[in-house]
Structure formats: C-alpha cells, structure tokens
Amino acid sequence: MHERYKVLKVIGSGSYGIVYLCKDLKSQENRVVKQLRPSKRRHRKEVELFKSEIALLHTLNHKKMPKLYETFSTDGYFFYVMSFINGDNLEDLIFYSKKTFNEQESLLILHQLLGLVDYLHTKNIYHQDLRIPNILLKNNELFLIDFGLSQQQILSAPSQLSSGSLQNNQEDTQEMKQQDYYDLGEILLYLLYTTYPSKNKKALPWTEELSLMKETVYLLKRLLQIKEPYSSVREISTDLHAALRANEREH
Known part of the structure; x- marks a missing residue:
C-alpha cells in the first residue's frame, strides 16, 4: 500500500470504508490507514464525503483525537493516514x-x-x-x-x-x-x-x-x-x- 505502509490487519470495515492497522516503514510506527471502499470510488458523492472527512480531520488538533498525517490515491483508490491510538x-x-x-x-x-x-x-x-x-x-x-x-x-x-x-x-x-x-x-x-x-x-x-x-x-x-x-x-x-x-x- 503506497510502498510506505505495510498492512498488519483490518481493524474496521463498513459500507463506506475499510480501516487498516499499518506499519509505517519510514518511521517504523503504527498508523491507521482508512480506504474509501472500492465500490464507492466511482460515485462522486461518496468521494466528496470522503474528502470532507479528511478536511474535517485536518482541522482537529487535540491529543485525545486522531491526527491526520497524509492522504494519497493509488490506481484510483483513495486513502488517508492518521495516528494509531492503542487503547x-x-x-x-x-x-x-x-x-x-x-x-x-x-x-x-x-x-x-x-x-x-x-x-x-x-x-x-x-x-x-x-x-x-x-x-x-x-x-x-x-x-x-x-x-x-x-x-x-x-x-x-x-x-x-x-x-x-x-x-x-x-x-x-x-x-x-x-x-x-x-x-x-x-x-x-x-x-x-x-x-x-x-x-x-x-x-x-x-x-x-x-x-x-x-x-x-x-x-x-x-x-x-x-x-x-x-x-x-x-x-x-x-x-x-x-x-x-x-x-x-x-x-
């Protein structure tokens, strides 16, 4: 996944997205990567909702909430990366x-x-x-x-x-x-x-x-x-x- 993130396991799955626990091969830290479900990526409305979620996370700056690190797309698939809270x-x-x-x-x-x-x-x-x-x-x-x-x-x-x-x-x-x-x-x-x-x-x-x-x-x-x-x-x-x-x- 993006060559930088190694998938360790799926930690969440819904009709809208799939959430993975990944190893960041650059920092050697665990990260959470969320993917827009492949079946949704051709729907403009679903892609816009995914982008809205990213924009919202970008405005958060609180130690008790996820921190957004980056977004990327590969072969038309959409992802974003956030901090992993081990609780x-x-x-x-x-x-x-x-x-x-x-x-x-x-x-x-x-x-x-x-x-x-x-x-x-x-x-x-x-x-x-x-x-x-x-x-x-x-x-x-x-x-x-x-x-x-x-x-x-x-x-x-x-x-x-x-x-x-x-x-x-x-x-x-x-x-x-x-x-x-x-x-x-x-x-x-x-x-x-x-x-x-x-x-x-x-x-x-x-x-x-x-x-x-x-x-x-x-x-x-x-x-x-x-x-x-x-x-x-x-x-x-x-x-x-x-x-x-x-x-x-x-x-």
Whole structure:
C-alpha cells in the first residue's frame, strides 16, 4: 500500500470504508490507514464525503483525537493516514472484559467525553456518531475516534444569508448539537447499566430499574430529552458537577 505502509490487519470495515492497522516503514510506527471502499470510488458523492472527512480531520488538533498525517490515491483508490491510538474501546471492555462502571465512574467518563464534545462544538463540528465502539480508554484516559459521520458547519456571515437561510442554518446546528447531547445520554445510561444485575424478567424503564441519585436522574432526563433538552455544554456541565458532588457526599 503506497510502498510506505505495510498492512498488519483490518481493524474496521463498513459500507463506506475499510480501516487498516499499518506499519509505517519510514518511521517504523503504527498508523491507521482508512480506504474509501472500492465500490464507492466511482460515485462522486461518496468521494466528496470522503474528502470532507479528511478536511474535517485536518482541522482537529487535540491529543485525545486522531491526527491526520497524509492522504494519497493509488490506481484510483483513495486513502488517508492518521495516528494509531492503542487503547481499548468501551464496547470491548464492557462485553469481553466484563468491565463495570458505578455511578460516579460513569459520570467521570461523561465528564471527559463532554470536554471533547465541547472542543468539537467550538469548532462547529458535530460528531453525530457518539457510541461506545468509538470511545477508547487508555490508562483511564478517554479518546474519541471515527469521524466518518461528523458534520462541520461552515458559518457564513449573517449579512450574506437571507433570513430563511440563516434560520435553516441555526435549526440544522441545533439539531446536530442535540443529537450529540442525546448520544451522551445514551452512553451514560449504557455505562450505568453495567452494574445492573438483570435478574428481573419484567422489562422496566431505567428510572425504575436503576437506583440513582436524583441529580443523575435529572441529568439523564434532560440529555435524553425526556425533560427540557439542554441548549449548551455549559448547562450540561453545571448539572454534571451537581451529580458528581451528590455522589461524593454519598460515598
């Protein structure tokens, strides 16, 4: 592959792309190489989406997210190269290693994740695929990967937009923001269920199955839009800290 990268194994495969763990023969370091799936390369829209993903990664400069190194094409096939983060994804930790997270640990994971989401949102980037397979843990530090579905809002000056276009832009931004917040709620709920003994044959709502501090319940209900949805990371952070303080007092 490009004569510089030796494929070690396939580490991800979807309808859109194939992800390889490779050895960089020049630096002797491991890298991740993503390829646009060959069946997609003749579709202009798919190629443009792949290029958009590259452009988005190019704007990232965060030690807890992948770093873009280079792009190349060989015989009409499209690739890009990024840093390899040697961590365990949350999905594998929960399902294969049977790792559990109590209420406080779950809230602390959310705290780290919220910081990464805040970084993205200040750059008008919305991840849109916050799920446990896309979160890595390494020495209790959290890393965020897979920006294949991410969207970056290119904001035009209000004077250049009609009132209708401006309103549509704001609505789109709010929708993407809310999707990320909702996904944070789903992740928190997932983590909280790792300590739940599923002996009850009758499926009950999480509000009845889980014994949580009222501050955590309130946080979850707003993230999951059961109560008034959050409008900013700052709002979430305020309630998250209240839930953490409540847990510290309890223990």
